[in-house]
Amino acid sequence: MSSVILKQVSKHYRLDAVEVPALSEITLTIASGRFTVLSGPSGSGKTTLLNLIGCIDQPDSGTLTVAGENVLALQDDALADFRARHIGFIFQNFNLIPVLNAYENIEYPLLLTGVDTRERQRRVQDLLDAVGLADRAKNLPGQLSGGQRQRVAIARALATNPALVMADEPTANLDSHTGAAILELMRNLQCERRMSFVFSSHDPNVLAMADDAVFIRDGRITGIEQRTPELAA
C-alpha cells in the first residue's frame, strides 16, 4: 500500500527575476510503514521534496497523493486539518513551542484534532514513557537538553498516530552519541507503530537504517534503493 504518490512533480523558486528549478518532474511512490530516507547533497532538493510530501508547500505542476488524498485539491483550512490528522513533523531545530512544557507540546496536536481529555492524557503519558521523558513532563523546552527536546518533538509528531512522519535532518543539531540514540528511538517507534517515516538527511547513519533510500541531485531522483523487503500487508 502506498503512503505517498508523486507524479511528474516540479517546483521552481523565484530568486529575484530568475526562476531556479528545485525539483524537476519527480515521480515517486513511498510505501506505507517504511523508513524512507531522501538523501542528497545540500541544495539537491530533498528538503523541498519533504515539504511537498508534508503538505506545507505546493508544487508548480504534477500530482500529489498523501494517505489516499489528492492534497493539491484541498483548500488551506482543509489542508491544515489534513496535516493535523495525518502528518507528524520532526524538525532539525526541534521547533517546540517555548511557552509549553513537554507534556503540553505533545498534547498540542491532539487539541487541534479534538481528541477528548481522557484520551489525550492517555496518549501523552504513553508517548512520554515511550521517549523516556515521563519525569520531564512539566519541563519547558528551555529546561531540556537538545536530545530531550528532540524526544519531545518525536513524541509530538507521533501523538495523533499520523500516517506519515516527516523528519528534516533530525539529528543534524545533536552530537553523534545523542543523534544515534534518537535515530534508534525513531526506528523502534516506527517499527512498533508501523508508521511511514520520511527523512531528509545526508547522514550515513540515517541512510544505514533506511528501508528505502531515494537519492536526489539537482532536483532529480538519481536512484531508489529498496534495502529491506516490503512486508506483505
Place this chain on the structure above:
Amino acid sequence: MNAFSLALRNLLRNRRRSLTTLLAMMIGVSAILLFGGYSRNINLGLQTDFVRGSGHLQIQHTDYFLYGSGNPAAYGIADYPRIIATLQNDPVLAPMLTVVTPRLSLGGIAGNFDAGVSRTVFGAGVDIAGQNAMLQWNDYDFPGVAKTSPLTGSRSDAAVIGTGVARVLQLCEPLQVQNCPGAQRRETDGAAAPADITALSAQEQPQAERSASRTAIELLAANAHGAPNVARLNVIKAEAMGVKEYDDMAVQLHLQQAQRLIYGQDAPKVTAIVLQLKHTGQMPAARARLTELLAGPLKGMPLEVHDFATLNPQYGQITGMFAAILGFIAILIGAIVLFTVSNTMSMAVVERTVEIGTLRALGLRRSGIRRLFVCEGALLGAVGALCGIVLALLVAYAVNHSGLTWLPPGNVDPVPLTIRVWGEPAMIGRTALGLMLVATLSAWWPARRAAKLNIVDALRHV
C-alpha cells in the same frame, strides 16, 4: 489550553516588552479617566449650580423665553397658585418634586439718587422659602454647607444686588464691597431724586415705612400697563455673582415686593414657575407629565416648559467644550495605544515567525494564528485597562484629599479640586472597553500578517 492561556504565556515570556506596553496603556487609560473625572465634576458642579438657581424645569408663558426679556410684565402667568397646587398634588409628578416655587423677573433702572447715579438692572422677585429649599439640592454629594439666600428673614423691602451694581450706585462703603477705588466716586451736589420719581416712590411706600438707610435705592420699572412705577428698596447685601455681566445688573428682591412694583393692585402674576426635581434623570418623565397636565387640567393656559439647559445655554456650551477636549485627548491616547500595541505585536510576529510556521505545519489554521495574536492584544488591553483604572483611582483619591482648590468659571469662591472617577462606572466602563477594543484592533493587522505567512518561509526564518 485555550488561545487566551497561550496568549498570556507568550506575553509573560517577554515581560519587559509587555510591561512597557502595559505602562503606556495604563498611563493612557488613567489620563482619560482623570480628565474625564475632572470634567465630569465640573459638569455636575455646573449642573448643581444651575439647578439650585433656576431649577430643573420652568413653566413659562409661551414666547416669554424668546421675547420676554424686553417686557417681562407682559408675559405674566395668572392664577399661578392654582398651577402650583395642581403640580404639587399630581400623583405622578409630586413624588419627583423637591420644590415648586414662583419667580417674577423684571427689568428696570436702579438709582441711588442721593449720589446722583443710576443704572439699568435685571431683577428677580423670589419666594425666599422656595429659593432656600432649592439651594439645598445636592444630588451629587458636593462637599460644603448649603447656602441660604441673604434675603432670609429680611424685611419685605430688602434687596440683594450684584457687586457691580453696588459699585455703580456708589454703595461700596456701606455694603463693604471690595475693589471700589475712591477715584471712581464722584462728588454730587446731593440733589434728591427727580420729583416725579420721588412722588411715585411715595405712592408706593408711605414715608413712615421708608428706610432712611445709607443703602436705600429706588427701583424704577414699567408696570403691567406700561406706566412707570418705583419701589424703594433697602439693599442688605452686595453679592458677587461670578459673571461680570450678571454682577453688573442683578437685583434680587422679595416676590411680593416685585409683584407690587409690576402689578400694583392688580392680581399678582409671575414670569416662571420653577420646578426642582429630586434627580436630574427624572427630567424626561417630569417633562412628559407636565406636557400632559398642560394639555389636560391646565389646558387653555398659554404655557410652555423649558429645562435648565435651555434656560442656561452656557451649560451646554461648557459641557460640550469639555466633551470635545476629552474626545480629542481620547483620540490622541487611542492612537498612541494603537501604535504601541501594534508595534509590540509586530515585533512578536517577527520574533515568533518560526513558531508560527511550526504551528501551521502541525495543523493550526490561519484563523488560529490570527486568534492567538488578537488574544494577546485583547489581553494587553484588558490588563492595561484594569491597571489604568486602579492608577486613576489612586491618583484621583490623592488629588481629592490634597486640599487643592480652584476657581471654576462663574464661581465666586474657590472649590476643592475634585476628580470624580470612583462612582462613575459608565465612564470607567466606556474607557476600559474603548481601550481594549483599540488594543484588540491594533493586534489585528500584525495577526493577519502572521496568519498569511508562508509556512516554508516561516520555518526557514532566522
